[in-house]
Amino acid sequence: MPYDAGEGALSAAAIATPPVYDRARAAARYSETMRELIQSFKYRDRQEGLALFARWLSQAGAELLKDADLIVPVPLYPARLRWRRFNQSAMLA
Numbered sequence: 001m002p003y004d005a006g007e008g009a010l011s012a013a014a015i016a017t018p019p020v021y022d023r024a025r026a027a028a029r030y031s032e033t034m035r036e037l038i039q040s041f042k043y044r045d046r047q048e049g050l051a052l053f054a055r056w057l058s059q060a061g062a063e064l065l066k067d068a069d070l071i072v073p074v075p076l077y078p079a080r081l082r083w084r085r086f087n088q089s090a091m092l093a
Contacts, residue, residue: 025061
């Protein structure tokens with residue numbers, strides 16, 4: 001939603017096509033600044049923000065993580081891994 005519609009609010013798109021997951025969290029609002037930080041990490045091998053990103057993710061997902069037995073990073077296709085030189089989701093996991 002582009003605004004806070006209150007807890008439990010669903011968009012028309014989510015009602016028409018429900019997601020395949022039950023719960024999700026966001027660590028930050030995806031602003032121009034966040035876009036630059038994330039893209040620098042993913043595509044320009046800038047890892048200075050890694051500890052900060054990991055802390056934000058663990059705080060945002062604390063409710064989900066307390067019940068987790070395992071954190072599995074999203075794998076990359078071999079060609080993408082060669083191009084990026086590292087798997088950012090594995091580093092964050």
